[in-house]
Amino acid sequence: MLLHIGFDDTDHYKGGCTTYICSLIVEKLSKKVTFVDYPHLIRLNPNIPFKTRGNAAVSIKILCEDPEDVVDLVWNTIMDNYSGLGKAEPALVAIKEIIPSIVKIISMRALHEVLSLDYVKRVIAKNNIQCRYIGRGRGLVGALAAVGFYEADFSDYTFELLAYRERSMWGKVRKMEYESLLKVDRAFRPYIYANIDYRKKRPLVLSHGPDPVLFGIRGDFPQLLVEAMKEIKVEEKIDRWLIFKTNQCTEIHLFMRKTISQVRPYDSVTISGVVVSEPVVIKGGHVVIEVSDGTGSIDCIFYRKTRLNVLVLKLRKHDYVELSGGVKVRKGKLTLNVEKIQRIELAEVLTRVPPLCPFCREKMKSKGRAVGYKCPRCKYIVKQPSFKEILREQLIPFKQAPAAYRHLTKPKEREGLEYFEKQCELIEEWHYP
Numbered sequence: 001m002l003l004h005i006g007f008d009d010t011d012h013y014k015g016g017c018t019t020y021i022c023s024l025i026v027e028k029l030s031k032k033v034t035f036v037d038y039p040h041l042i043r044l045n046p047n048i049p050f051k052t053r054g055n056a057a058v059s060i061k062i063l064c065e066d067p068e069d070v071v072d073l074v075w076n077t078i079m080d081n082y083s084g085l086g087k088a089e090p091a092l093v094a095i096k097e098i099i100p101s102i103v104k105i106i107s108m109r110a111l112h113e114v115l116s117l118d119y120v121k122r123v124i125a126k127n128n129i130q131c132r133y134i135g136r137g138r139g140l141v142g143a144l145a146a147v148g149f150y151e152a153d154f155s156d157y158t159f160e161l162l163a164y165r166e167r168s169m170w171g172k173v174r175k176m177e178y179e180s181l182l183k184v185d186r187a188f189r190p191y192i193y194a195n196i197d198y199r200k201k202r203p204l205v206l207s208h209g210p211d212p213v214l215f216g217i218r219g220d221f222p223q224l225l226v227e228a229m230k231e232i233k234v235e236e237k238i239d240r241w242l243i244f245k246t247n248q249c250t251e252i253h254l255f256m257r258k259t260i261s262q263v264r265p266y267d268s269v270t271i272s273g274v275v276v277s278e279p280v281v282i283k284g285g286h287v288v289i290e291v292s293d294g295t296g297s298i299d300c301i302f303y304r305k306t307r308l309n310v311l312v313l314k315l316r317k318h319d320y321v322e323l324s325g326g327v328k329v330r331k332g333k334l335t336l337n338v339e340k341i342q343r344i345e346l347a348e349v350l351t352r353v354p355p356l357c358p359f360c361r362e363k364m365k366s367k368g369r370a371v372g373y374k375c376p377r378c379k380y381i382v383k384q385p386s387f388k389e390i391l392r393e394q395l396i397p398f399k400q401a402p403a404a405y406r407h408l409t410k411p412k413e414r415e416g417l418e419y420f421e422k423q424c425e426l427i428e429e430w431h432y433p
Contacts, residue, residue: 041056260296272322307404355382
């Protein structure tokens, strides 16, 4: 029998990891069932305010003879690793054979907006979906979304190999030989990516905090991830590892387009409109502009960490922009925290350049309206100067800095790889143990 199981909300701010629990489950099930696909690691809307850390949910797709025994095993593994700390409310859903279409719709919505827990519970009850949970069961939203995600006709996906630490190392500083990672990145790019911030010369693959993850390598081809892992040198033993199929590095959370009047708090969204204010630099070096599309207006903030603030300083009123990011509330107003500039169309504004002195070629300065221009060096005065008019330089959108990457950000080197034919079958060595 075909069985889909999704689970979520097993981690907390002091530790834990949903993918680590998945690795334990895979180890226990590997000799009992047949895996139809890699485990799915689904990153949901990153702007949800009550997420624990990365807002990731996990699902598995298997063939088995005794579904109830499998569900018991999965739930018992989750509970054996449940600490009760923080606000985590672990949940599990299980669906046999065909996934209802409403579950696929929930998967798509969970990428872009806030879903009501009561609504998800009603869907589960109406469709007789088996579920288990702790507390209010907030993890049901992610668990259900993870089950339906790759049944919802999403063509783009990537893979991530996650390597985990021995329990005795949890909470300790992770140490990696930078040169080995540099060698791997140069050998395998662009087919693995988001490994190094070259500007700051620091690894991006290392995890942070007390969770069990040592490092994660992302790419489009599972076999290359295994080869890369074997070349990376770390100062501790790798306890286990597992390859996930994932929506990371796809920017699929930014596919939803809305008018500004439709935007709601915590949306992940793309908007378009005309700049109606000059760029304003605020504390920290961040830049704010106001954009309007006729249905409403919204402040858009470009954080210094993304380096997009440098580009947006060159915008002026009446320029047309398409921007993507997460909607937050700032000073009582909805604000778009910009992750990506999709498009820029500059308004046709001519800039007058002051004349040059005919004798010393110095740029002349105005003495006032209808008075004329004066050379600051030789003091020569022109009462009716001729001006040189130039068009503004075209602005080309670029990617935000690697230091600002989120799990779903598509790295520059992956542009175009989404059209490659992917390997669908499980490779022989896709997890350990």
